[in-house]
Every structure is written in structure tokens, then in C-alpha cells.
Amino acid sequence: MKAPITLLGLAGILVFGVTASLTLLPAQAASVAPSPEAQLERGRYLVLRTGLCTDCHSPRNERGELIESRQLMGAPIPFAPTVPMPWMPVAPRLAGLPAGFNEEQMIHFLMTGERPNGRGQPLPPMPPFRFDHDDATAIAAFLRSLPAK
Numbered sequence: 001m002k003a004p005i006t007l008l009g010l011a012g013i014l015v016f017g018v019t020a021s022l023t024l025l026p027a028q029a030a031s032v033a034p035s036p037e038a039q040l041e042r043g044r045y046l047v048l049r050t051g052l053c054t055d056c057h058s059p060r061n062e063r064g065e066l067i068e069s070r071q072l073m074g075a076p077i078p079f080a081p082t083v084p085m086p087w088m089p090v091a092p093r094l095a096g097l098p099a100g101f102n103e104e105q106m107i108h109f110l111m112t113g114e115r116p117n118g119r120g121q122p123l124p125p126m127p128p129f130r131f132d133h134d135d136a137t138a139i140a141a142f143l144r145s146l147p148a149k
């Protein structure tokens with residue numbers, strides 16, 4: 001008579017364990033959501049170290065060096081294509097988010113390339129980035145945090 005009870009007990013523990021871990025999963029997922037600071041740091045990394053948005057969107061001095069105090073304030077593109085192709089020789093301001101973009105529209109743009117108000121995709125040399133939602137959200141948060149002047 002002892003064995004069946006023990007087996008039942010074991011089964012009970014198993015069922016409890018599986019149910020508990022299933023119930024806990026969503027809570028764990030929520031608890032790993034990045035803090036605002038971690039998200040800004042991620043955005044800074046993606047913009048300054050990976051996407052190199054500054055290469056085109058930051059102005060340079062007469063020696064071609066980036067002007068630190070004017071980071072991401074918009075700039076003429078410092079190079080040109082060697083064959084005829086669609087081309088936009090100016091990159092707009094990104095600091096504080098570009099004119100006509102709210103944070104939601106910026107996230108959508110970074111994931112799809114679609115600009116708000118039916119303006120379609122930007123021309124080269126803007127690269128056709130397709131970030132995932134978390135990265136797009138971090139980039140939009142970082143750009144919004146930068147002073148627009």
C-alpha cells in the first residue's frame with residue numbers, strides 16, 4: 001500500500017512543478033524587460049558603434065572630422081556615387097527624432113524603412129536597415145533623448 005501513495009505523491013509534485021513553471025514563465029519574461037537606462041545604452045551602442053548613423057547624419061569640420069557637439073544634427077553627405085543612381089546628398093537631423101517623426105513612427109521606420117505620411121522609403125545612401133522590435137525601440141529612445149539643438 002505504501003508504494004502507490006508514494007507514486008501518487010511523486011505525480012503530484014511533477015504536476016505541481018510543471019504548472020508552477022508554466023505560470024511563472026510570463027512573470028520571468030516581464031522581469032527581463034530592459035530598464036530605461038539599459039535601453040538607452042543599447043540604443044547608443046546601435047547608433048554610434050553598429051549602425052554608424054553619425055557617418056552620414058553628423059556634420060564634419062573642414063578637416064572631415066565629426067563635430068562632437070553637433071552629433072546627429074544632420075549634414076551634407078561627404079561622398080558621391082561613381083555611377084548615376086538615385087541619391088540624396090543630405091542626411092537630416094536625427095537628434096531628438098527627425099522632424100515629422102514621433103517615437104512610434106521611428107520604430108516603424110527602423111523595422112520597415114517606411115516613413116510617416118506616405119513619404120515612402122528614403123533614397124541611398126541611407127542603408128535599408130531592418131532592425132527587430134527591441135533594437136528599433138532602443139534606437140528610437142536613444143535618438144529621442146538627444147537634444148535637438
Ligand code: HEC
Nearest residue numbers: 051052053055056088090091092098122123124125126127
Ligand atoms: C551612409 C549614409 C547613412 C547612414 C550610415 C545612415 N543614414 Fe539615415 N539617411 C541618410 C540619407 C542620405 C538620408 C536622406 C534620404 C532621403 O531623404 O531620401 C537618410 C534618412 C534617414 C531617415 C529619414 C529622415 C526623414 O526625415 O525622412 C532616418 C529616420 C534615418 N536616416 C535614420 C538613420 C539611422 C537611425 C541610422 C543609423 C542606424 C542611419 N540613418 C544611418 C544617410 C545615412
